[in-house]
Amino acid sequence: MQAYFDLVYNPVYDFTTARTTPYRRWQEACLDKLQLADGDRILCVGAGTGNEIIRILKRNNNVRIVAIDASQRALERACKKAGKYGKQIETVKMDAQALDFPAESFDAALCVHLMDFLSDNRKATAEILRVLKKGGQFAITYPFSEGLKLGVNLAKGGLGCNISSGRDGKAFLELLSGVGAGIVYLPLIFRSKQGFYSYQQLEKMFTALKPEHFQIEEHSGYQDFIVYGRK
16 A cells, blocks of 8 residues: 555646645635644644645745655655745654654644545544644544545536636646546555445544534535544
């Protein structure tokens, strides 16, 4: 799996999934759940190549970002992207299921499109909440559908949006990006354990973990739930 991410998934992600309109809208929806203030220390769990980091910096360049991922190559790309915005970020190669940070280290945590790649999503969720300060904010996504369907939805959503706006050329590029996303996700269908959740399962898990407040929002365009709130 690690070799697949380093050699296939990460190198093409920015040119497929990341270019689709549903993906960009989904990212913004996740970030809308966090109210970031100057000086906040933010943990990006499963930061990948840094697309979410760039969107954070566009909203507030005066935050401190710590990015973790299992792929060192992805983290290097994330650093380069942040550098273009005049920002240095801290990156650490780390397993999200065993965060090597003290409790109550962060003001906010963002974990986007990672949980379906982990063997123990509950443990990773508990770790994210552990390292948050009391009252710290979180936004975490969990899938409710498999990768091929996600790729089809990305292509359809972006294609429809651009055709309705009269941008046929962009619609074609969007379609290609969506098809590419479906191909990229296809091998992930054959994992031995799928990390899909229902609303009720997520509600039960977070109730047991006892954050101060949480809400669950379904985002059908990206086939994910966004769970957000405060510790």
